[in-house]
Amino acid sequence: MQTLWIANGGYSVKETPNSYRAFLAAANRPFDGLLFSARFTKDHYPICADKPYLEQKGTNYYIDQYTLADLKQLGFFNFPNESTIELTDYLVLAIRYQKQIFVKINRNTTFKEIDYLIEQLKAQEILYQTTLVSAKKEYLVYLRNQDLELELLWETNEYSDELFLDCCKYHFDLLMKVTGFMKKMIYITGLFHEYKLKVGCIGTDNANSLAKYASIPVDYIFTGGTE
Numbered sequence: 001m002q003t004l005w006i007a008n009g010g011y012s013v014k015e016t017p018n019s020y021r022a023f024l025a026a027a028n029r030p031f032d033g034l035l036f037s038a039r040f041t042k043d044h045y046p047i048c049a050d051k052p053y054l055e056q057k058g059t060n061y062y063i064d065q066y067t068l069a070d071l072k073q074l075g076f077f078n079f080p081n082e083s084t085i086e087l088t089d090y091l092v093l094a095i096r097y098q099k100q101i102f103v104k105i106n107r108n109t110t111f112k113e114i115d116y117l118i119e120q121l122k123a124q125e126i127l128y129q130t131t132l133v134s135a136k137k138e139y140l141v142y143l144r145n146q147d148l149e150l151e152l153l154w155e156t157n158e159y160s161d162e163l164f165l166d167c168c169k170y171h172f173d174l175l176m177k178v179t180g181f182m183k184k185m186i187y188i189t190g191l192f193h194e195y196k197l198k199v200g201c202i203g204t205d206n207a208n209s210l211a212k213y214a215s216i217p218v219d220y221i222f223t224g225g226t227e
Helices: 020-027 068-073 087-096 111-123 137-144 161-170 182-194 207-214
Strands: 004-008 033-040 046-048 053-056 059-062 100-105 130-134 151-156 173-177 199-202 220-222
Touching: 004 100, 020 033, 020 087, 033 087, 046 087, 046 111, 087 100, 087 111, 100 111, 111 137, 130 137, 137 151, 137 161, 151 161, 161 173, 161 182, 173 182, 182 199, 207 220
Parallel strands: 004 033, 004 220, 033 100, 100 130, 130 151, 151 173, 173 199, 199 220
Antiparallel strands: 033 046, 053 059
């Protein structure tokens, strides 16, 4: 089984994370997929950010309090202050460079905004090749109940038997934060594979740690941290 490598927020060694330049850099490298962390503007447009705000010159601009036009006027989409990307531009890059599409639905997202996101993916006719990621079970259940052709990935820091049973019930794959307990991760991965479910890890860029997880092997390795 091949482990797929996913660039979380693009390739940010030389570029600002979550920016167009970072995603373009990742698209030109041998990553299998790109992870877009969706935050919605005041007028409900999804842009990419790990936190609920964008920072500029020591000031935090909370994304849901500004329209897309406001944020563009503030320069967040342009060099030298570029620090985010619109979903539409991210999708163009992912499709052009044939990268798997991963979109993270963060906490405090409304169900209306989730519906808007799904409509955008349907309009691009790429729903079938999209994996939606969330730490919030309610969002994933809402999506699964719509019987959509997409994969759902449940992000969590803690594992439990109850979580495993929910993954089996709703057919969720699992995204675990990297820990030092390799034996536990080997057990979890083997259990999920037995039930034809996938497992990924996230939370570090340490080369030695990543190599160990690839050897398990997990299905996905996401670069960088968690929400």
